[in-house]
Amino acid sequence: VTATSDKPLRIGEVAELTGTTTRTIRYYEEIGLLPVPAERAQGQHRVYTARDVERVREILRLKDLLGLSLEALSKLIAAQDARDELRREYVATEDRAARKRILTEALEHIGTQLELVRDRRGALEELERELLEKRTEAHRKLATLDA
Amino acid sequence: VTATSDKPLRIGEVAELTGTTTRTIRYYEEIGLLPVPAERAQGQHRVYTARDVERVREILRLKDLLGLSLEALSKLIAAQDARDELRREYVATEDRAARKRILTEALEHIGTQLELVRDRRGALEELERELLEKRTEAHRKLATLDA
DNA sequence: TTGCTCCTCACGTCACGTGAGGTGGC
DNA sequence: TTGCTCCTCACGTCACGTGAGGTGGC
Secondary structure (H helix, E strand, O other), rough: OOOOOOOOOOOHHHHHHOOOOHHHHHHHHHHHOOOOOOOOOOOOOOOEHHHHHHHHHHHHHHHHOOOOOOHHHHHHHHHHHHOOOOHOOOOOOHHHHHHHHHHHHHHHHHHHHHHHHHHHHHHHHHHHHHHHHHHHHHHHHHHHHHO | OOOOOOOEHHHHHHHHHOOOOOOHHHHHHHOOOOOOOOOOOOOOOOOEEEHHHHHHHHHHHHHHOOOOOOHHHHHHHHHHHHHHHHHHHHHHHHOOHHHHHHHHHHHHHHHHHHHHHHHHHHHHHHHHHHHHHHHHHHHHHHHHHHH
């Protein structure tokens, strides 16, 4: 899916690839969740790359699956961007201590997300158990009626 | 948790027990998601029962975990209420065929919900796998730095 | 050149949040 | 009787939906 060569995309294509609308993408740009795409004069078309598509996908996914507000997502993504920036700088300098610090920070961040995911999964599993119990009960009653 | 004897509750208590706000409860009543509680003259306090608390809990849970809109939830709950109503009528008549029909309908309904829950759980598990992969990768890099 | 997609307002909607001013009931 | 919770408007907000009227680019 990511295999698209990095040809420039238009907003409608990005919307289709991510399963959302052009309005949503413009809105995310408006509130700073998505970078303003390249330079363009007022009224000209926005141009996106495969990286942007990945970003939109991630935003929609975390919002949908974890139920995060866009404000919460902004913070989460800002932290991620900050780490990416640091990584580019420090990895370039081959500084071993800096690398360790960055990796440790990344681990913390991943841990936070994992916790959110697991809490949700637990709640869903609980709901599933209850539904399965109801189903078993209904089957049992049906069997009783047939006997 | 359900063990509360069925003493009448006020809206603030219901809000606290369900982890939401009084505004939300009044809104659900306004759009028909919750029954208008008992007779009361204009301006008088609303009175709730333990059953209402359970209903609010279920609404919030399905909305949160499955990401359903209140309109979608209305339909789902309306169907459930219709079945409950049928059950009361037909079970009273001891009609065997009617009972079977009701149970079969209930099973269908449970099946629909189970499908929603499983789709979501699958998506969450996929996200969890990706995070675990990232974490493993970070740990590997840290180990390389320490060597 | 013609279509189609894109552009920018700007108002509408869903699911509530947040007061303002007033009354109910332990 | 005094507090506290509740009541009803009613406007605000978040995350977009939905046109209206106009322009960009294959």
